[in-house]
Amino acid sequence: KVIGVDLGRIDIAHTSEGKNWNGQQLNRVRDHYSRLRAALQRKASKGTRSSRRRCRELLQRLSGKERRFQTWVNHRISKAIVSRAKATNSAIALEDLTGIRERVNQQPRSKTERRRANSWAFYQLRQFLEYKARVAGVSLVLVPPAYTSQTCHKCLHIHPDPAQSYRSGKSFKCGHCGWEGDADLNGANVIALLGAVVNQPRGPGLFCSLVEQNRLRATESPLRTA
């Protein structure tokens, strides 16, 4: 059994079992800090010399607090995912994003991926997951990230027009089998499927058919439909 985890797209993390952590609480805390920072910066630009210094010190303490909060959130999420995997005797599958910055000419969502690959909070969450999985003896599988967000996990179809996608923001609607639902849940399920195949020495050919489908898609004219 494999639990697929889609990280940092719209939700912070979304598992193939449907568990998700959204960024709402995190955003509220960030907004709170950014308001405080703005007020302090205004204060720091005027006032006496000593009050300006006090404001600068406070600003520094704030950025440390914000970081620690983010770290705490990442600890909590990774702990929950790894304990669930251990309890259900499952492996965890994540997208392999190493070298994402170097890779060019990838898929349409490369801009999002660059942001995700460059964010320290996102990087930290991956590190925590890898570390906690190793400590707990849970195996962790990395899968190729190409098309995980655009493939339907039910029928493995991708939109025949490369310029379009079945995914639109938070929702996914397959034009082939009609599956409709949360886009991150779909992504997590594709990751789980790929993880299950990668985990076996010789898979049932799911991965190959996906690759084949992508290859066909790349050569297909936009007018021809699947």
Ligand SMILES: [Zn+2]
């Ligand atoms: Zn489908």
